[in-house]
Amino acid sequence: MAKVKLAESKINKIKEICASFGNKPGEAINVLHKVQGEFGYLPAEVQEVIAQELNVSVAQIYGIVTFYSFFTMTPKGEFPISVCMGTACYVRGAEKVLDEFKRELKIGVGETTPDGKFSLNCLRCVGACGLAPVVLIGEKVYGRLTPDGVKDILNEYRS
Amino acid sequence: MEKINIIIDNKSLQVEKGQTVLKAARAAGIEIPTLCYYELDGVKLENRPGGCRICVVEIEGRKNLAPACATEVAEGMVIHTCSLRVVNARRTVLELILSDHPADCLICPKNGKCELQSLAQRLGVREIPFQGEQSTYRKDLSPAIIRDVDKCVMCRRCETVCNVWQTVGALSAVNRGFQAVVAPAFEQDLVKSPCTYCGQCIMACPVGALSEVDQTRQVITAISDPKKTVVVQTAPAVRVALGEEFGMEPGSIVTGQMAAALRRIGFDYIFDTDFAADLTIMEEGTELLTRIDKFTKGDKNVKLPILTSCCPGWVNFFETNYPDMLDVPSTAKSPQQMFGAVAKNYLTTKLGIKREDMVVVSIMPCVAKKFESQRDEFKENGNPDVDYSLTTRELAELIRQFNIDFKTLPIEDFDNPLGESTGAGVIFGATGGVIEAATRTAYELFTGKKLEKVDFTELRGLEGVREATVDFNGTPIKIGIAHGLSNARQLLDEVKNGNSGFHAIEVMACPGGCIGGAGQPFHHGNFDIIRKRQEAIYREDAGKPIRKSHENPYIQALYKEWLGTPCGEISHHLLHTHYFDKSKHIEIEG
């Protein structure tokens, strides 16, 4: 007997969301969307509960989660970093900035540092092209960033 | 059925409305190549994602080429299956698939039996102009199945079989684009999934992405070791399929040649799992009658219906999916394991050898039996009752490696005492056979009367779920049969709700029963092959002088000499087993 453990409040919340979609297998995408909105990410245990409630295999739920890049299985960091990869930012060196974040944090895109502090993601144009290249950390916007500036910004959050 | 007129490759045809271009063409003898398409028509299973586009054809008046497997015929349709445009497109599609496919055909488990390989051959591919990136997934090695998903072509045939036919749901398409493969949840190993090891995904896989664990090396090593007495047993379904591996017609019965081949390979004793099947009937039949007796006397603790337990794929399935019903199935071991227990306990004594010096090899139509033979409860101090469980295909490989010309072999007999069997033992290989064999014996034991007609044709067939009531001299006995775990689930849910009224239910995981097992020669979706094996099984039964298990003289002798009575003390220890809860429970963290 294999066990999947999860806090009661979480189990109940997931069940509630599944029920709000009539526990229909066809609503899996919507359910996942809502559950991720609730918990920020979709860990394996959560997918197990959803599969059970919707009466589909957990392999199929995982198939959906890995198909849509919107879904994530890793929790966001305390300070989620989003690098804009829109055209303007890209042209002005966003990729180099992104590389510098990867190097500094030793994580890839879509990952979170082991201490849970930072996570790294890419975004489409955030509508601040005049400031390109643009990086968001939480709600805060950093513009005209160069690779050299990355370390200083991170240090603001590291202390 | 309404007929419509179409033209395929300049042939005017009248075809049934509503069918696909592919089927209409096939019926007219025009072979359109396919890859992702997979059908088992005998059990109405179909995988038709229309994704690979190998089957494209040109339809006059349409701009784009259309996949034949996913396009319905329409009145007046003019179809070309080999115009220049089609030939070029088909080749480009294939070259694209090959650009991301490892080219290690020489050492691939599907070498010579791979549908991608034969496509490349058929379409005359000599070079791969596109050089794609190669994915590098880790191999997943389970006790019975190897997944090498670098070879996966994303046809999703395995996924359909696992989800629809078996309702196991161990596999799903995961990831996107170049990374896309079919895998268990969280891309964990198969052992962590609800997989039953039925192996039907291997049977469905057109390429070498899924294959069984090969144990032929270990068997050759054991045979070469002079200290070891190597004993072999062969399952009922093997003898009606093995010939296919050597170019013989499907449905050829090769029992005698098989025995001869095993002797030439060098096994010390050639025995028959059919003998153990007869033994299973003695035990399971007695268990059934005891339960019916107690039940009619009002014993509330007794469980009816009894469920057969000789299919290890099915056993894995109910351990995972019906943990609250573990006391319902028969406790009788499968014939493979009964044989192993008899060989390692009784035969060793008879031959005066130590358990460790005997190696028991079984030849099975089955992949799940590999897993079963490795279960801890079937070992004594780490020494398994059955050391190696080979598939029909692995036996064919051994025969080829030993340079044996199978077709010219003489017909030889099994050895005794564990080689004699009845027709009842033979029909274990087909869906409905186990319960028919049990009925033949249970009827006579229950009524004390001689059975006039041993053929219970009402229990035979290929319907996924079948029901029949057999008259036991005034007592109606209701029997259910399912093949395919989806169909078993349907019956089990009825039992769970408590209103089924069945006395006994037989379940087999594979289409058609073990004759359609995943260890058999590949049929590539040609269900006629399974039908022919089925006919052969009943022919072999009809030709047997003894057709009821309890009349097997060697079985009678075994009880007299060693076991005592069916379901007695020794049987209880050696021929019966118990089941484990393998379900996944969601628990509150506390």
Ligand code: SF4
């Ligand atoms: S062996 Fe059977 S249960 Fe396991 S993955 Fe393959 S089809 Fe599914």
Ligand code: SF4
């Ligand atoms: S593993 Fe085999 S059957 Fe499954 S999708 Fe890949 S190629 Fe197809």
Ligand code: SF4
């Ligand atoms: S039906 Fe036969 S071949 Fe298939 S899993 Fe069961 S025992 Fe094995």
Ligand code: FES
């Ligand atoms: S492209 Fe980065 S803000 Fe518009």
Ligand code: FES
């Ligand atoms: S066989 Fe028709 S699309 Fe694959």
